Amino acid sequence: MTKITEVPSPFCGIGSDDLTIQxxxxxxxxxxxxCAVNTPAFEQAITDISxxxxxxxxxxxxxxxxAAQILKKSNQPVVGGxxxxxxxxxxxxxxxxxxxxxxDNMSFTAAKRNFLAMQDSGWxxxxxxxxxxxxxxxIVLGCDLEAFSPRFYERYLWNKESMFLDDTSARKVVYxxxxxxxxxxxSPKKTKAQIxxxxxADLPEVVAVLRALIKGNPILVEKVGGIAVADLQVIADKLxxxxxxxxxxxxxxxxFSHAELTVQTICELVKDVNASGxxxxxxxxxxKEGDQTANQVCGWQTGYPARMRFSSxxxxxxxxxxxxxxxxxxxxxxxxxxxxxxxxxxxxxxxxKIPTIVVARSGMVFKEEPEVFIxxxxxxxxxxxxxxxxxxxxxxxLKKLRDSxxxxxxxxxTAIEQALVI
Amino acid sequence: xxxxxTGGIVYDPANKVNGKxxxxxxxxxxxxxxxxxxxxxKEYNIKGKIVMAGAIxxxxxxxxxxxxIARMLMPENHRIDAVAHTDIKRAGTGHAMPSTFITxxxxxxxxxxxxxxxxxxxxxxxxxxxxMGDVPMLDKGGYVMLGSDDYFLRMMTAKKDQQAINDxxxxxxxxxxxxxxxxxxxxxxxxxxxxxxxxxxxxxxxHYNVTPRDILxxxxxxxKELGISHPLHVHGSNLGVPGNIETTLDSIAGVxxxxxxxxxxxxxxxxxxxxxxxSSGAAQIAESINKNxxxxxxxxxxxxGQTITASGDNMRQYANHGFANPxxxxxxxxxxxxxxxLVPFKYRDQNFVNALQWAIGLEIFLLxxxxxxxxxxxxxPNGAPFSSYPHLIxxxxxxxxxxxxxxTIHPEAQKMTTLGAIDREYSMQEIAILTRAGAAKITxxxxxxxxxxxxxxxxxxxxxxxxxEKMFEKPDYVFKDGExxxKDGExxxxxxxxxxxxxxxxxxxxxxxxxxxxxxxxxMKMGNFTISDDEIxxxxxxxxxxxxxxxxxx
Numbered sequence: 001m002t003k004i005t006e007v008p009s010p011f012c013g014i015g016s017d018d019l020t021i022q023x024x025x026x027x028x029x030x031x032x033x034x035c036a037v038n039t040p041a042f043e044q045a046i047t048d049i050s051x052x053x054x055x056x057x058x059x060x061x062x063x064x065x066x067a068a069q070i071l072k073k074s075n076q077p078v079v080g081g082x083x084x085x086x087x088x089x090x091x092x093x094x095x096x097x098x099x100x101x102x103x104d105n106m107s108f109t110a111a112k113r114n115f116l117a118m119q120d121s122g123w124x125x126x127x128x129x130x131x132x133x134x135x136x137x138x139i140v141l142g143c144d145l146e147a148f149s150p151r152f153y154e155r156y157l158w159n160k161e162s163m164f165l166d167d168t169s170a171r172k173v174v175y176x177x178x179x180x181x182x183x184x185x186x187s188p189k190k191t192k193a194q195i196x197x198x199x200x201a202d203l204p205e206v207v208a209v210l211r212a213l214i215k216g217n218p219i220l221v222e223k224v225g226g227i228a229v230a231d232l233q234v235i236a237d238k239l240x241x242x243x244x245x246x247x248x249x250x251x252x253x254x255x256f257s258h259a260e261l262t263v264q265t266i267c268e269l270v271k272d273v274n275a276s277g278x279x280x281x282x283x284x285x286x287x288k289e290g291d292q293t294a295n296q297v298c299g300w301q302t303g304y305p306a307r308m309r310f311s312s313x314x315x316x317x318x319x320x321x322x323x324x325x326x327x328x329x330x331x332x333x334x335x336x337x338x339x340x341x342x343x344x345x346x347x348x349x350x351x352x353k354i355p356t357i358v359v360a361r362s363g364m365v366f367k368e369e370p371e372v373f374i375x376x377x378x379x380x381x382x383x384x385x386x387x388x389x390x391x392x393x394x395x396x397x398l399k400k401l402r403d404s405x406x407x408x409x410x411x412x413x414t415a416i417e418q419a420l421v422i
Numbered sequence: 423x424x425x426x427x428t429g430g431i432v433y434d435p436a437n438k439v440n441g442k443x444x445x446x447x448x449x450x451x452x453x454x455x456x457x458x459x460x461x462x463x464k465e466y467n468i469k470g471k472i473v474m475a476g477a478i479x480x481x482x483x484x485x486x487x488x489x490x491i492a493r494m495l496m497p498e499n500h501r502i503d504a505v506a507h508t509d510i511k512r513a514g515t516g517h518a519m520p521s522t523f524i525t526x527x528x529x530x531x532x533x534x535x536x537x538x539x540x541x542x543x544x545x546x547x548x549x550x551x552x553x554m555g556d557v558p559m560l561d562k563g564g565y566v567m568l569g570s571d572d573y574f575l576r577m578m579t580a581k582k583d584q585q586a587i588n589d590x591x592x593x594x595x596x597x598x599x600x601x602x603x604x605x606x607x608x609x610x611x612x613x614x615x616x617x618x619x620x621x622x623x624x625x626x627x628x629h630y631n632v633t634p635r636d637i638l639x640x641x642x643x644x645x646k647e648l649g650i651s652h653p654l655h656v657h658g659s660n661l662g663v664p665g666n667i668e669t670t671l672d673s674i675a676g677v678x679x680x681x682x683x684x685x686x687x688x689x690x691x692x693x694x695x696x697x698x699x700x701s702s703g704a705a706q707i708a709e710s711i712n713k714n715x716x717x718x719x720x721x722x723x724x725x726x727g728q729t730i731t732a733s734g735d736n737m738r739q740y741a742n743h744g745f746a747n748p749x750x751x752x753x754x755x756x757x758x759x760x761x762x763x764l765v766p767f768k769y770r771d772q773n774f775v776n777a778l779q780w781a782i783g784l785e786i787f788l789l790x791x792x793x794x795x796x797x798x799x800x801x802x803p804n805g806a807p808f809s810s811y812p813h814l815i816x817x818x819x820x821x822x823x824x825x826x827x828x829x830t831i832h833p834e835a836q837k838m839t840t841l842g843a844i845d846r847e848y849s850m851q852e853i854a855i856l857t858r859a860g861a862a863k864i865t866x867x868x869x870x871x872x873x874x875x876x877x878x879x880x881x882x883x884x885x886x887x888x889x890x891e892k893m894f895e896k897p898d899y900v901f902k903d904g905e906x907x908x909k910d911g912e913x914x915x916x917x918x919x920x921x922x923x924x925x926x927x928x929x930x931x932x933x934x935x936x937x938x939x940x941x942x943x944x945x946m947k948m949g950n951f952t953i954s955d956d957e958i959x960x961x962x963x964x965x966x967x968x969x970x971x972x973x974x975x976x
Binding site for chain 1 (some may be wrong): 485487489490493494495496497500501504505506507512513514515519520521522523543545546548549552553556572576614615616617629740746749750751752753754755756757758759764942943944945946947949950953954957960961
């Protein structure tokens with residue numbers, strides 16, 4: 001039995017790196033600082049250790065060769081998921097470049113809402129340590145933060161000490177849109193968050209009115225989405241006197257048509273507060289299990305975030321056309337590689353009768369057995385690596401915790417690329 | 423493997439060789455003396471061609487978070503410059519902020535063999551190294567940014583002694599795997615988080631009660647006392663502000679003769695004269711640089727066209743966001759460590775200010791006397807993409823070309839510059855100093871930027887051409903560590919350079935307070951913050967080269 005401390009997690013997105021873990025052979029127990037997201041993700045047992053072709057156990061070499069055969073024959077291969085560490089993503093990009101594939105991160109449909117807003121008008125954002133030490137007003141727009149990230153409040157708002165706030169428990173928390181599902185947002189002094197509840201459908205209008213109030217534009221109605229405009233005015237006023245207001249949203253939770261316009265309104269609202277003479281920052285939530293890693297690596301290797309293609313031998317970006325689900329619907333795919341090294345429940349979307357290769361965490365259960373399945377180790381458990389935190393600035397160094405003998409994503413994808421060339 | 427380069431005209435200022443016909447011998451990646459009775463595995467007949475060491479860019483934003491935001495902010499700017507893969511090259515995109523592979527290929531294809539990222543935020547250093555790890559062809563390294571980080575500012579407020587500051591600086595340099603120390607708008611990035619919108623040299627950070635002048639002095643002293651070869655790399659206060667020439671001159675006076683490198687000094691050399699209250703401070707800056715031998719500068723020349731400015735200076739980037747073209751911009755506060763700002767810019771020759779910025783940069787190049795203390799940069803991508811270097815070299819070497827260009831810019835700007843009256847033309851040897859020997863010397867690189875016995879065989883071979891732009895944009899050969907990697911301006915082999923670092927000693931007990939600080943205020947453990955060597959080397963391509971501190975024996 002080995003005890004390992006200060007273990008960073010690639011699962012929760014907020015870069016918790018204070019976990020204590022007990023390793024017994026290949027079995028893992030989180031003994032300190034676990035949570036509903038991290039503990040099961042670390043503790044999940046290894047089941048498959050052997051690759052399969054058409055459901056039959058084969059050697060790694062055979063599986064790799066079969067995968068290469070499928071990709072080689074393909075006119076339009078796509079690589080989906082893209083949930084792995086930096087080196088895994090590097091190998092994925094290299095393979096896709098050589099193979100002329102589409103690359104599509106599994107969370108891009110959500111992330112697209114942020115990218116479209118950012119690429120159209122930009123934003124002013126902040127990171128976790130600034131929130132932890134400066135934020136005196138925290139506004140959550142349209143998401144249930146603690147369901148997304150159980151330890152967010154504990155780690156970044158109700159921390160005992162901060163550099164610039166005398167009393168962190170005096171921070172104000174406001175929810176607009178969804179109400180919180182639990183009590184994590186209640187301060188250590190039992191002050192509850194202020195909640196202005198509305199439906200997702202009404203959120204765009206509510207956010208637009210909040211922005212108008214910040215700019216001092218007249219609003220003629222008394223209520224918007226069931227929320228009194230006077231209550232929104234109070235929030236606008238609070239933002240304009242806060243030392244360091246932070247407005248957070250989760251693109252994934254804004255699951256309605258043209259949500260990028262709501263993201264844009266949020267980002268512009270933050271700029272308006274800064275233009276009025278006080279500081280304020282946005283904070284996009286999202287990016288677990290390699291989402292940010294995929295966008296970062298794809299970004300520096302191609303200039304574009306992770307929904308792009310190499311089909312013309314050079315990188316092309318289109319946040320709509322290269323959505324693999326859209327491509328499946330249109331019958332545009334003839335080979336499918338799914339990469340998911342973190343989460344066994346994130347099974348590949350059904351592509352119909354398309355030859356499918358799955359490179360995924362051991363234990364994934366399929367409705368329909370793919371042509372090729374290669375179980376790989378999990379970054380941060382079975383091998384070391386790097387993963388990005390949700391705030392995109394900090395890359396964490398993932399540790400190897402056990403010797404499972406499972407290959408890394410990078411090793412498998414590199415082997416497939418080499419087999420392509422032969 | 424023994425290689426001979428026969429008959430080239432060699433410009434090797436580090437060894438005082440100025441245009442002499444000379445054979446060069448390479449064995450196992452390094453330059454060797456003429457071997458006795460040796461047979462050569464390979465001989466290159468380069469008779470009459472110009473030979474220099476591989477060029478070194480000491481200030482170029484090629485790796486790190488803000489660069490990647492810059493890339494993703496402007497997809498339209500990549501679409502115009504898509505690059506297909508080949509059998510030996512990866513696909514990617516240009517233009518203002520190229521992808522990592524294209525960055526490496528294009529630098530190498532203009533004869534460069536090393537480039538340094540000048541703004542490595544300690545908390546983002548891992549990303550900087552990972553991005554640079556995907557830049558092929560070049561050696562690389564980073565300057566670690568300090569001066570707006572809360573740990574340092576708390577030390578300043580608490581009046582910790584210089585030794586404690588030195589230990590912290592050296593510890594951070596080691597943790598972030600850097601080769602130098604950078605300061606950006608000293609204390610200003612922090613001040614912006616406290617809602618200060620500007621900060622003069624003697625203005626106090628509202629929370630910490632320290633001034634940029636205090637910070638400059640403290641960090642410049644630390645760099646000197648730790649023996650870090652590269653002087654404190656300073657992006658000064660008030661970037662881009664008309665009248666900032668006074669701030670810049672005061673900053674020079676403020677470090678009391680300590681070594682200091684002022685970067686992209688063009689952006690810090692503005693007066694307030696004339697009808698438009700914007701004028702050139704180039705003559706004053708050049709005079710001060712000429713007089714103060716402790717000083718060095720790189721220019722940060724602007725070129726006309728679309729680019730994006732990417733800076734750690736979010737205070738000034740925020741102030742300039744109104745100029746964003748196209749109108750989109752990003753500012754970030756980062757991890758009680760620093761910040762960043764991305765503002766797309768389109769410099770136009772018919773815009774008075776842009777036109778004069780162009781002229782100011784060239785004036786500085788031509789008025790600073792000592793080529794060992796001035797360096798050729800566009801502050802890529804801030805003044806222009808690095809791919810404009812051959813054009814810039816032509817502007818420096820060819821007076822009539824320069825004057826032709828001058829005649830095309832905004833007429834009022836022409837009246838406000840002395841550029842047309844300056845006769846100086848850079849010589850081949852001076853270009854070799856700016857881009858090779860001098861750059862290697864000031865970054866403390868041992869065995870690079872020079873062609874003497876024992877030096878690494880990073881060599882560029884050009885065909886003489888009176889059109890210097892054509893000459894410098896397409897070398898006949900580039901050798902990296904003794905191997906031909908570029909032929910006729912095209913990459914023929916992908917190689918991976920080393921990462922240069924420097925590691926001054928420090929008192930390990932510095933970690934006691936740091937650990938407490940990380941546990942209390944930061945969002946990661948101190949042990950997880952430090953970048954281990956294997957993070958750079960484990961992919962089998964990367965390597966680390968540790969350079970000596972000043973006075974340390976090699």
